[in-house]
Amino acid sequence: MYDEGLFGSFRRDHKPLKRYLYDAVVPELERAIRGIDWFSVTLDLQALTQSLVDSVRLQAPVLGGQEQAEPRGGRWRPAGPGVKVPTTKFRVAIQVEGDPRMLGCWPDDAGPRLHPIDTDDHGQLPPYKQDLVTWQDELDAYNQQTYNDLWSYGERSKDGPIALYNWVELTAEEEQEVADGTRNLAALFDSQRRRIEPIVAAIGHQANAFFDDELPKDILFKLENDRRRALARKAVLSISWPEGWKQPPPRLEPSPAVTVPSTSGEISIAVHGPHLASASFTDILRTIRMWADGVERYPEAFAGMDEDRLSDLLATTLNAALPGAQREVYRRGGRSDIFINADVLQDNIGPERVFIAESKWWDGPQKALEALEQLLRYLNTNDTAGVLIFFVNRAYPKAVRQPASEMLARHDDFESRSDDIITEWPILNYRHLGQTIQLCMAFIDISPLSPKPGKK
DSSP states (O other): OOEESTTSHHHHHHOBHHHHHHHHHHHHHHHHHHTOOTTOTTOOHHHHHHHHHHHHOOOOOEEEEEEEOOOEEEEEEEEETTEEEEEEEEEEEEEEESOGGGGGSBOTTSOTTOOOTTSOTTSOOOOOOSSOOSHHHHHHHHHHHHHHHSEEEEESSTTOOEEEEEEEEEOHHHHHHHHHTSSOHHHHHHHHHHHHHHHHHHHHHHHHHIIIIIHHHHHHHHHHHHHHHHHHHHHHHTOOOTTOOOOOOOOEEEOOOEEEEOTTSSOEEEEOOEEEOHHHHHHHHHHHHHHHHHHHHSGGGTTTOOHHHHHHHHHHHHHHTSTTOSSOOSEEETTTEEEEEHHHHSSSSOOOEEEEEEEEEOOOHHHHHHHHHHHHHHOOSSOOEEEEEEEEETTSTGGGHHHHHHHHTTSTTEEEEEEOTTTOOEEEEEEETTEEEEEEEEEEEEOOOSSOOSOO
16 A cells, blocks of 8 residues: 655645545445345334444544654755755654545545645645756756655555655755754654644544544435335335236147157057146246245245245245136145146146156255155156255355255266256256156255254
């Protein structure tokens, strides 16, 4: 961290402190505000405002003690017509407590009575001379450059604290005067420090006023406005019609004839059967995703339910999403599986299962593989779609997805993997009984049950 040319007219004209303060805190505040639950009945906007201010507050810079820093080579100073003498730059490091970057800004609320160090008592810069005709012109330019570069901040040492630096340039003759006691170098440094102390004080005053008064008012105004808009938006989005909008019912598609070996191994059987249409499979996944979003948004409402009860709720949701269903399309069977029989969707057709969903509490990759084996045992020779649902501890939902995908990809029937663009859940393709099986792995993040009920 380093900056130079502090406290000068360039900072006054181009580096207002207020802009720096807003730029420093607004991005973090916006991220925090985006995560607010506007419908919480216990939301206290005054307390929330103070909490947000405290989370981003920057400490105003305060100057502390000082010590000599390492000397450096100086410039050549004009000393007469055609004469320049070498100098050495002697520096002082001043302790800084707080945010040193504020020292690179100008306190724009201070008013016209505070002047940059490179201006006169009226805040005016000396006339600019394009052509340096005389050595005195060169000396004036030298002195003006001194004011421009007089103050900087940077690390006191490698990885050390930040210090504010000030310097003077002395010729060999002037160094001797310091040694003789005829030139008071400490008094010169003290004078230069006194020159900038009102500027530093004004920076601190404006920064404290910003965090104590201006920023809280701005935040509270935004919170009130955002909550008002959120409540209005909720009211608008709550408008509904009795008939609603229903997804199309699941459809069947004919499957090509498939030859599968008989159990005796002596003859083959040609199988013609229906399978679930790909569009219907997509609709089912979309509905499960919407149901999962509700579970994840209010996990406490579902805590304490075992996987069978959760499967009952999902089956009810799937049936409710169908338009005018005369029969229960999605049935519960076994303990936690949901299935569709072909004869429910189309008359005069066999009762083969064309869709199966199996739900499990996540209990490790090996258990996931066992759940896959169980689901595959349900399948027949039709091109069947399936969903393997894992209810996952909300403390580590993303951590289980990769090992689950890797474990299920080790199965002998595995062919390929893709990601559903709607649900963002992985879809694994298996070659089973001579047909391709589409299996979606759905991960639903929910509060853990203690102890965990239901089957493993």
